[in-house]
Amino acid sequence: MEAHSSSQRGDEVKEVRWGILGPGSIARTFAEAVKRVPGCSLSAVGSRSFERAADFASKHDVERPHGSYLELVNDPDVDAVYVATPHAFHCEHAILALRAGKAVLCEKPLALNARQAEAMARASREEGLFLMEAMWTRFLPAVKWVGERVRAGDWGEVKFVYADFGFRSSFDPASRLYDLRLGGGALLDVGVYPVSFATMLLGEPESVSSAAELGLSGVDESSSYLLAYANGAQALLSSSIIVATPQEARIVCERGWLRLKAPFFRSTSVEVHSGGEVEMHDFAIPGNGFEFQIEEAAARIRAGAVESSMMPHQESVAVLRTLDRIREPWGLKYPGDEASE
Numbered sequence: 001m002e003a004h005s006s007s008q009r010g011d012e013v014k015e016v017r018w019g020i021l022g023p024g025s026i027a028r029t030f031a032e033a034v035k036r037v038p039g040c041s042l043s044a045v046g047s048r049s050f051e052r053a054a055d056f057a058s059k060h061d062v063e064r065p066h067g068s069y070l071e072l073v074n075d076p077d078v079d080a081v082y083v084a085t086p087h088a089f090h091c092e093h094a095i096l097a098l099r100a101g102k103a104v105l106c107e108k109p110l111a112l113n114a115r116q117a118e119a120m121a122r123a124s125r126e127e128g129l130f131l132m133e134a135m136w137t138r139f140l141p142a143v144k145w146v147g148e149r150v151r152a153g154d155w156g157e158v159k160f161v162y163a164d165f166g167f168r169s170s171f172d173p174a175s176r177l178y179d180l181r182l183g184g185g186a187l188l189d190v191g192v193y194p195v196s197f198a199t200m201l202l203g204e205p206e207s208v209s210s211a212a213e214l215g216l217s218g219v220d221e222s223s224s225y226l227l228a229y230a231n232g233a234q235a236l237l238s239s240s241i242i243v244a245t246p247q248e249a250r251i252v253c254e255r256g257w258l259r260l261k262a263p264f265f266r267s268t269s270v271e272v273h274s275g276g277e278v279e280m281h282d283f284a285i286p287g288n289g290f291e292f293q294i295e296e297a298a299a300r301i302r303a304g305a306v307e308s309s310m311m312p313h314q315e316s317v318a319v320l321r322t323l324d325r326i327r328e329p330w331g332l333k334y335p336g337d338e339a340s341e
């Protein structure tokens with residue numbers, strides 16, 4: 001889907017000038033990566049506090065710190081905004097940037113729920129401006145190769161996908177991981193990786209069953225889900241913020257199976273077991289891994305596209321619909337679920 005706006009016409013904007021909205025932990029990874037991507041620069045950063053913006057700007061060599069998100073999105077020297085606030089604010093902040101005429105790369109998950117993700121996709125289409133979920137894993141060479149080969153049917157149809165993403169953190173009700181108001185819990189923070197991985201390979205599931213261990217602050221600290229697809233395929237996935245898991249992914253097809261070595265979301269090595277043989281495929285990740293998604297976003301922005309075929313709007317919406325269905329039987333609701341967009 002192509003659309004054009006004055007701020008992203010390919011012939012006018014060669015360099016994509018990025019602004020970071022929310023200078024927290026992941027924003028640092030983005031700041032390091034964006035400078036290594038040809039045709040991109042980091043020109044501004046916006047925080048709720050000018051001091052935090054200025055501190056980030058001085059550490060990461062960013063020209064213009066802004067003391068509010070509104071100032072950042074109205075900066076005429078910014079073409080694209082990287083939204084790096086907690087999940088509960090992705091919708092509000094991405095729409096703020098789109099309505100101000102900026103392209104958006106938004107951290108995962110795209111929103112708190114499917115309804116918010118739909119609203120973001122609508123705003124992107126209405127403004128004719130690019131929007132993509134920063135599901136960086138999809139753009140890495142190993143994951144991209146696996147996705148292409150499996151979808152092409154190299155080993156026949158997929159029968160099973162197994163994947164997990166768990167890590168150990170200490171309980172802290174003030175941290176975004178444990179705060180229900182910020183969309184805390186394992187499912188949205190790390191469960192989105194295996195769900196997005198299964199969606200890339202199999203599409204949206206027909207049925208969903210799940211179990212969760214809810215913690216003291218009400219968020220899911222560990223959760224598992226079984227997704228079943230119309231063609232009979234099944235995905236068995238789990239996530240945790242209280243225990244480290246193997247972080248591996250395996251894909252079982254009719255004529256062989258693949259293992260993405262841990263961590264599967266940053267894998268550099270894929271084992272293919274087929275016909276009694278084992279083949280190893282190695283892939284390099286220069287930099288911190290964020291460069292690939294930034295490259296894709298910048299290329300699509302220059303082309304005047306509103307989305308990327310590698311992480312299209314409706315696939316992010318489908319992932320969130322699945323996450324909504326997974327948590328529904330747990331009675332897990334975020335305060336932001338009730339709010340209008």
Ligand SMILES: NC(=O)c1ccc[n+]([C@@H]2O[C@H](COP(=O)([O-])OP(=O)(O)OC[C@H]3O[C@@H](n4cnc5c(N)ncnc54)[C@H](OP(=O)(O)O)[C@@H]3O)[C@@H](O)[C@H]2O)c1
Pocket residue numbers: 022023024025026027046047048049052053084085086087089107108109134136176182188189
């Ligand atoms: N792709 C990845 O590998 C990866 C890894 C980690 C996290 N993430 C994603 O990135 C997003 C941010 O995660 P993070 O770990 O960077 O979080 P973080 O360190 O807590 O930073 C979030 C930033 O958002 C801003 N913010 C705005 N409203 C806030 C509020 N009410 N409470 C807390 N912060 C607020 C804060 O900046 P100011 O107050 O200064 O404006 C804060 O620095 C999440 O959606 C997460 O899923 C992605």
